[in-house]
């Protein structure tokens with residue numbers, strides 16, 4: 001089943017999402033990967049305010065290619081989420097409601113998502129040129145010195161994802177594989 | 183003696199870097215189409231459809247199919263009767279990589295050193311393996327190797343008593359552990375034998391063989407097919423969300439090894455299996 005959801009995520013949207021759902025997301029997401037996560041969590045520890053308000057927001061783990069002249073962004077598919085696991089519980093604590101990436105999350109992150117009612121979405125790894133078409137606007141809003149790893153505010157329209165972990169304990173990486181294992 | 187100009191190598195390498203990232207090879211593309219026919223999961227079919235569309239867009243718009251435009255890895259065969267004029271071969275390759283990644287709007291993903299992790303800003307250095315061969319040709323095989331799948335690769339020194347059953351078990355365990363992280367559907371490259379470093383090299387080398395082409399030794403070809411079947415029965419499926427297409431292909435290369443050794447290396451490649459070959463004469 002395919003759903004269309006407008007961001008920021010409302011409680012009832014989060015409630016309705018089930019692992020394995022196909023969803024088209026529209027609205028605003030922020031990009032962050034390894035270096036931006038490290039810096040955000042360091043700032044958080046020092047008591048410096050984060051450069052973006054994460055409460056209610058969705059983070060997209062990506063490091064895009066440089067935009068060609070006249071283009072909004074280069075190719076921008078998901079990177080492996082597990083590398084962000086160390087930092088994620090602290091951000092969920094700040095009110096982060098969703099993440100888009102690819103690959104396994106740690107037990108700690110899954111527990112923290114359940115505790116804070118947050119959803120983990122998977123975009124198709126390697127479908128970066130296709131995904132870039134659903135990114136309508138991109139601007140660097142923090143950590144410009146990090147280059148491809150800077151935090152960008154993206155305005156997306158019908159951005160294709162699947163629900164990997166829902167708030168009811170569903171996990172498509174486990175359930176899907178169990179279904180097709182022979 | 184045949185002369186090959188440094189500048190010409192730079193130009194060829196630049197083109198290879200761009201083309202490999204924009205144009206998915208016909209072998210991988212048709213493997214997607216075929217998998218779409220056989221995949222049992224609807225989610226898996228949707229993923230495969232997105233991958234086909236993605237390859238079409240990348241080709242038509244000349245943009246990278248994946249944002250991880252990879253480490254540039256080269257396997258070079260230098261004919262011992264050819265002479266490279268005007269500079270060092272490895273410098274020419276690196277200059278070509280710098281130009282290709284810069285002018286091609288590809289992502290720079292290399293850091294100077296694992297301790298400071300500062301980006302080199304031009305995707306160099308390339309990783310270059312050189313082999314001296316007969317003749318006067320220069321053959322360059324290139325791949326843009328993504329980090330996601332490389333990170334899930336592994337090597338183990340098994341015991342001869344583990345036998346081929348142990349080898350298969352180990353390979354399956356690595357594919358299972360990689361799950362969604364390596365961006366399945368995968369191309370699984372396997373090295374068996376050699377020594378520690380040679381085994382890893384064999385696994386990488388196997389990935390340069392086009393999809394659908396079996397090993398010339400029938401026994402190895404049979405092993406490839408058997409592993410492919412076993413891997414696809416794991417149920418991991420496209421992007422790890424369940425399905426019958428976990429591997430698009432399995433490649434094995436093997437070599438002699440020490441009486442006490444049974445090295446096995448598994449080099450995973452994602453579906454963005456980007457390869458180019460040119461022969462310079």
Ligand code: SF4
Pocket residue numbers: 077078079125126127248249250251252327328329330331332363364365452453454
């Ligand atoms: S593993 Fe391959 S397809 Fe996936 S993000 Fe990396 S390069 Fe792209």
